[in-house]
Amino acid sequence: MAPPVQSQRLPPPSQPSGKGEVGELKTQLRQLAGSRAPGAEDLKRELYKKVISYMTIGIDVSSLFSEMVMCSATSDIVLKKMCYLYVGNYAKVHPDLALLTINFLQKDCQDEDPMIRGLALRSLCSLRVKNLVEYLVGPLRTGLQDSNSYVRTVAAIGALKLYHISPSTCIDSDFPVALKALMMHDPDAKVVASCLSSLQEILTLEGSASEEASKERELLLSKPVIYFLLNRIREFSEWAQCLVLDLVSKYVPSESSEIFDIMNLLEDRLQHANSAVVLATINVFLHLTISMADVHQQVYERIKAPLLTLVGSGSSEQSYAVLSHLHLLVMRAPILFSSDYKHFYCRYSDPSYVKKLKLEMLTAVANESNTYEIVTELSEYAANVDVLIARESIRAVGKIALQQYDVNAIVDRLLQFLEMEKDYVTAETLVLVKDLLRKYPQWSQDCIAVVGNVSSKNVEEPKAKAALVWMLGEYSQDMLDAPYILESLIDSWDEEDSAEVRLHLLTAVTKCFFKRPPETQKALGAALAAGLADAHQDVHDRALFYYRLLQHDVSVAERVINPPKQAVSVFADTQSSEVKDRIFDEFNSLSVIYQEPSYMFIDKEHRGPFEFSEDIGALASGASPDNSVLPSQRVEASDNDLLLSASEKEDNRGTATNGSLSYSAPDYNGSSTALVSHSPSSTVNTAAVSGAPPTASISQPIIEIDDLLGLGPVMTTTPTPALKLNSKTVLDPATFQRKWGQLPIALTQDYSLTAQGVASLTSPQVLLRHMQGHLIQCIASGGQPPNFKFFFFAQNSEAPSGAGFFLVECLVNTSSSKAHVKVKADEARLSQDFAVLFQSALEKFGVS
Amino acid sequence: MISQFFVLSQRGDNIVFRDYRGEVPKGSAEIFFRKVKFWKGDDGEEAPPIFNVDGVNYLHVKVAGLLFVATTRVNVSPALVLELLQRIARVIKDYLGILNEDSLRKNFVLVYELLDEVIDFGYPQTTSTEVLKSFIFNEPIVVDAGRLPSLGPASLFMLSPLGFEIIQQGSKRMPGTAVTKSVVANEAGGRKREEVFVDIIEKISVTFSSSGYILTSEIDGTIQMKSYLTGNPEIRLALNEDLSIGRSGHSSYDYSSSAGAGMVVLDDCNFHESVRLDNFDLDRTLTLVPPDGEFPVMNYRMTQEFKPPFRVNSLIEEAGAFKAEVMLKVRADFSNTITANTVALHMPLPKYTTRVSFELEPGATGQTTDFKEGNKMLEWGLRKIVGGAEHTLRAKLTFSQDTNMNITKESGPVSMTFTIPMYSASRLQVRYLQIVKKSRTYNPYRWVRYVTHANSYVIRI
Secondary structure (H helix, E strand, O other), X not given: OOOOHHHHHOOOXXXXXXXXXXXXXXXXXXXXXXXXXXXXXXXXXXXXXXXXHHHHOOXXXXXXXXXXXXXXXXXXXXXXXXXHHHHHHHOOOOHHHHHHHHHHHHHHOOOOOHHHHHHHHHHHHOOOOHHHOHHHHHHXXXXXXXXXXXXXXXXXXXXXXXXXXXXXXXHHOOHHHHHHHXXXXXXXXXXXXHHHHHHHHHHXXXXXXXXXXXXXXXXXXXXXXXXXXXXXXXXXXXXXXXXXXXXXXXXXXXXXXXXXXXXXXXXXXXXXXXXXXXHHHHHHHHHHOOOOHHHHHHXXXXXXXXXXXXXXXXXXXXXXXXXXXXXXXXXXXXXXXXXXXXXXXXXXXXXXHHHHHHHHHHHHHOOOOOHHHHHHXXXXXHOOOOHHHHHHHHHHHHHHHHHOOOXXXXXXXXXXHHHOOOHXXXXXXXXXXXXXXXXXXXXXXXXXXXXXXXXXXXXXXXXXXXXXXXXHHHOOOOOOOHHHHHHHHHHOHHHOOOHHHHHHHHHHHHHHHHHOHHHHHHHHHHHHHHHHOOOXXXXXXXXXXXXXXXXXXXXXXXXXXXXXXXXXXXXXXXXXXXXXXXXXXXXXXXXXXXOOOHHHOOOHHHOOOOOHHHHHHHHHOOOOHHHXXXXXXXXXXXXXXXXXXXXXXXXXXXXXXXXXXOOOXXXXXXXXXXXXXXXXXXXXXXXXXXXXXXXXXXXXXXXXXXXXXXXXXXXXXXOOOOOOEOOOOOOOHHHHHHHHHHOOEEEEEEEEOOHHHHHHOOOHHHHHHHHHOOOOEEEEEEEEOOEEEEEEEEEEOOOOOOOOEEEEEEEEEOOOOEEEEEEEEOOHHHHHHXXXXXXXXXXXXXXX | OOOEEEEEOOOOOEEEEEEOOOOOOOOHHHHHHHHHHOOOHHHOOOOOOXXXXXXXXXXXXXXXXXXXEEEEOOOOOHHHHHHHHHXXXXXXXXXXXOOOHHHHXXXXXXXXXXXXXXXXXXXXXXXXXXXXXXXXXXXXXXXXXXXXXXXXXHHEEEXXXXXXXXXXXXXXXXXXXXXXXXXXXXXXXOOOOOEEEEEEEEEEEEEEOOOOOEEEEEEEEEEEEEEOOOOOOOEEEEEOOOOEEOOOOOXXXXXXXXXXXXXXXXOEEEEOOOEEOOOHHHHOEEEEOOOOEEEEEEEEEEOOOOOOOEEEEEEEEEOOOOEEEEEEEEEEOOOXXXXXXXXXXXXXXXXXXXXXXXXXXXXXXXXXXXXXXXXXXXXXXXXXXXXXXXXXEEEEEEEOOOOOOOHXXXXXXXXXXXXXXXXXXXXXOEEEEEEOOOOOOOOOEEEEEEEEEEEEEEEOO
């Protein structure tokens, strides 16, 4: 599809060679300016067309400005429109000349033909020249009261244009008030929609500076406005429906009967052929039911079929947009989609960006009942001619293997991949086999036998090579040739470009040395010498560290470099659940496509209206000192700082998590690049043994299941005895802080507060006392309306003193009536039960 | 809301360019085109329809070889923008009759006129061809179709103006230009022909296992309408009486619940804004006042088992050192009154294949064979296949190395593309199309056409 490369720089055929043509046009336009001769209009049209076509391809024809304006005194509407287009395009760069146009535009604004009035008003507002705004106010005001709805629509958007040229003029002329009045009373739905879009944008931009505007903005979300718009939903065009639905998704109903009324009213919008309407409707449904677990789940079931139909019906681009949203839902609640897996099989005609999404979805929905079929299907793709998809498919098989308990068949498949002898297949498979062995050491015999047959010469990719080297070091006692293969790799040390591979070589050969000293001694010497001379800092440091350690005491060295290993239980997700929740909050937006929250790709000034999550984000990042309720910022920074880059964050997370889970058995993994370069300020030992690369950190299985679902207690997989909280628990701040720093986040959730609760929350103390009544203690709190922050704790009544604590960070935003809650727990398996208690306590706030 | 809209040719030239909000720096079209063209270097990976460069989001759709692009700085609904782009393309097509680079270049002033009304300051206003009519003053300059549209005249059914039954094919032929005429242009003589077209277009996806067993199958269908009727008369469109929708309580892939033979069971469907479903539950009738121009009345999806139109047997065997043989056999499993056209089969061969010699069956006409060195692809094209017919291709392969492994693993799967006019894989039908008459003499032409395309027709070996 891509056009040939060489043609790219050739000018398009219609492009004029120089300024000559523009000059000629100028002369011709001049001659025609005053002409009343028959046929002059036709000639003008031709010339105008030429000018516009030059403008389109990017040739500067602004020098014709005065001639174009001179010729514009015409009754020919086609000419007028071309002239408007031209003027709109160049007025900004020629503000002085733009003044020339004001006269005829203002005159046209009073034309008896409403269409001319509308067109002229639209062009007048599109000039984007600051010192001309005085000429806009009058026509705009008249336009908003015009008898014709077309003119009123144009004027409504015109007011927004004025705001962008000069906010103060727009506000001082009371246009927001006029727009609001028009929105609530105009009989024409198009006018209503235009008022709504203008108002939203103006109030959002203005809201950051003015209290009044921000109140007005909130009022758009009030019940009368929302119901007024909802009751007319069918009168709106499909695009305006999307606008209204978007607004409704931010509305917080005061009682649950409202939720069902709204959903019943919008039910038929799910059958719309326009995917934008359907997704906007789904967004409303998802947000309304977020705190009603069972209804929320019903919504998932209800929207499945319409989404799948949309995926199949539009162009591949449209289907990509819909599929991305389906992908998000599948990732949140894979269990609900586990019987739909066949819909996610790749089609021959799917573009690669669609196939990638489908592979991820297949990976997520795999469970005991469908794994065999999914893996069989994926294995077909592994032999695919499309290398990219083949690679992704192999990775998917590997991921499924890591999720499942019954991996027998999958391991066989992976080993078969190695026998295919395609270099990229081998490379991908080696990486997977390595991860698999770290989780299921019991498979080592089978795997090693096959991996032993892979010739290191056929493995080029650094990741694969590193994996192979790691296995050689780890299983050197079982692989006869291990020392010799390592030796030959060390011999070609200088040709090895990848520092990662060289680091692994150092570790592998050292481990091999502990097991088979006589055979490896020479190679170890060579590796240490090469490493010490290495230009790469990490490689050099690791070599030096090993060298000194070995010199100090070989048995200590062995304890550090090759301790007994703990099997990795679950590999951490690459994306934290907070980030996922934020993306979910931004359903039906580009965030879902990029799989990133909007703050990562949208400049602040362009963020949409009503983004509560942004406020919470600022609070959580601890950027403002007002919010630092704990003495130490460092604790927070470890997992709250959203400004950290993803990798940094994962590193922190990994460290904290590992530390808490493997106190007794320090877990060293060979692929750690952080081994020596870790922060010197913390104690070297801990850092060295727990530093894990992002992909290898550990977290609790329960987090994965419950948190992704976000569905609350209904989906709890392991039935646990009802949790009772200790009524006389104590925890001093220092211990709280230590625990908070050590424990991983067990779950993150958003809860809604009742309207009464929000109303009574004037200071943190109110909620604090309420929660105390439910045996949840507060250790620190802070903030002012609308944002509050609390740290709570509670203790399992059956736990011995000093254990069984639940720690909670709770961010409350009263304007959205939402609480964002993070729970950490000594016993992570109970955190879901605790969350239920916490939620019910929170829901009673203000009610009793 | 969007910031800019533009249409680029395949070479990256601006054909139309409209900046609505002036907040995206100049040169965005170039940045976009470069990014799309050089996406991920030589990986061959296609650029996704949506990406972000320096805080500017670019969303695009490809229509008729042209790139329709919108830029924005805000976190818009991607579905909305892509729908809008697609809809703009359709409105332009309604006006120009044919949408291609040539027609767009000739009519760019008209397109600007449209864009002015479709979007204001980045907010979509209206995309209704009908509403737009009163704002458009340029006359479209109609370009030559070049060739007949894919449906072709042979694919036509015509509904009798009097009765509801379908008249046999060929009794009345539709002029080939009818589908490509503008909704606004008058025909020679100044009179417009009163007619309405209804197309049932189905895209089928089937995957066969190596033993011929159907692994997955799905139909994505659309009932598309294009109306040239003046005065917006109401239309009633009747579908199969026993049509059933949704499979409550079952996974949509649960084949066991096959409800009564002959019954068409759709998994799900959606409808155009203008469709009223008052009688749909009762007698499967859709009522609508069709707006001008082309639009989908209904989209539907079906995973109920259906008879695949083609059966393909494929075989690859070693035939001595450095040699192998391929046999492909395709059989058309439909009535001999129907003819499939533009049939093509593709089969990836082992990467060490250097030469292929083909052997067609004796007397074969309209068939082409090719071996694409670059991606080692065997291609077999058949201009047409009559229902019931069977065709075979044999090919001898020469390898550059000895094959010490399983060559079936190194080749395939076979994939097939085709178009079958007058064929509906789902057996969904338009029973009748009734136009509420304004007068006794009002008898507009009504055309109903069926066509089935292969979306993904894959045979594993």
